[in-house]
Amino acid sequence: MSLETPRVGVLAFHTSPELRAIEGAISELGAVPVRLNEESLTLTAGDSGVSIEPDIDVCINRILLSTQSYPLDPIGVAHTISQAVPMIxxxxxxxxxxxxxxxxxxLSEAGILxxxxxxxxxxxRLFTSNKTLTESVVYKRAVGTHxxxxxxxxxxxxxxxxxxDRLSLTQSRIKPPGDRWWDRRIYVVADSVIAAMDRFAAKTDWRANIARGGYAVDVTDDLDDVLVSLAVDATAAIGLDCAGIDLITDGDRWYVLEVNPTAGFKGxxxxxxxxxxxxxxxxxxxxISVSTDPEVLVKASKSMDEPTVSEM
Structure with missing residues (x-):
């Protein structure tokens, strides 16, 4: 490492196995994890610019906006931090x-299906405005999770x-090949695919969510170059550094369903x-110009350990 003991902030107003795994990885890679939440975080602005307490060198944004009652507040906090330090x-x-x-x-404007x-x-109008909708549709809120x-x-x-009075949307319901409903989650970091899985719905459900009783199968090594490029391009089109990309196929073409900025990865x-x-x-x-040993990185990816040293 070229910077002595970097301090990596993790911005989140919740707790989860993924959050603890990120903090554990920060420790594993020789840095200090610093939790930024409602109990620890103070921001100031004045003649000397923006300052953050506790002090950090870089920040990983893990705010779950879909669960926030007043999402403009955490957006403002995250933007303020991003003015002072680099933010993922x-x-x-x-x-x-x-x-x-x-x-x-x-995604549509970017030419992504x-x-x-x-x-x-x-x-x-949700059910009559687009004549290309399939007869069977998905009806959902514009913001939701799991x-x-x-x-x-x-x-x-x-x-x-x-x-x-919440904004809603309808969407053509695409049936994937096979007897059970399934989709594919591809996890992208920067311009690389880290891992991928097919998620199968529970027998009594059509939603392929592990959180709803489904199960998953590893397909990391089964991805072709076209699908890898599709996931990376979708992440870039939204402007994210890392994301979980949800896709579905009708057997002929792949469609991007969602781009998840704070995707869980326990499953x-x-x-x-x-x-x-x-x-x-x-x-x-x-x-922040700190390099990571590739061998250490691969080793660290084999676990979801919690941090050994941290500041909360």
Whole structure:
């Protein structure tokens, strides 16, 4: 390392195995993890510019905007920090990724294939505005996580409004090959694919979420160059440094469903034996001109250990 004992901030207002794994990887790579949350963080601005307490050299943004009651507050915090130190996952790129239709429209404009979709505050128009929608559609809120607030619907027999005055969208429901519903999660850091898995829905569900009782299979070594490029290009189009890319195929073409800026990877690690955490940390260290030994990086990716030294 070219910088003596770097201090890597991890910005998050929640706790999770992934968060602890990132802090563990920071320790493993010889830096000091510094948790930035409501209990520890103070920001100041004045004649001398922006300052952060506790002191950090670089920051990894792990805010879950989809769970925030007042998301503009953490966005403001993250942006302020990004003015003072390099940040992994720009706060405004995370907004673009968290809002599902903003993601779809951005990808579409970039020439990346997405399912036909409609977004409207008018419930009836959700089911009539796009004639290319399949008869069976996915009906969901524009912001959500873990498959929550997601329903199946028939565009010819629309359901009653389900999400109050929240912005909603409909999307063509693409059926993948096989007897069970499944999709693919590809985890991207910088311009590289770290690991990938196919997620199969539980027998009684159509949503391929591990959090909803599904299971996963390692497909890291099965990806072709086209699919790798698609995942990397989707991450770049949204403006993120790292993301979990969700894709689905109809057997002929692959569609990008979502770009997850704070994607969980406990299930990915269970399926593949690879943790993205050290690769995220290595990217953060690279932003402050600190190099990482590739052998140490690979070794660190084989576990999701918690930090040995940290500041909370």
């Amino acid at each position: 996952n720009d706060p405004f790129a995370t907004v673009r990724a968290t809002h599902k239709f903003m993601t779809l429209s951005t 997405v399912p036909a979709s409609v977004c409207s505050l008018n419930h009836d 498959g929550s607030n997601v329903l199946q619907a028939n565009r010819n027999n629309p359901p009653e409004p389900q999400f109050g 990915l690690f269970s399926a593949t034996g690879i943790s993205p955490a050290p690769y995220i940390v290595a990217l953060a260290l690279d932003r």
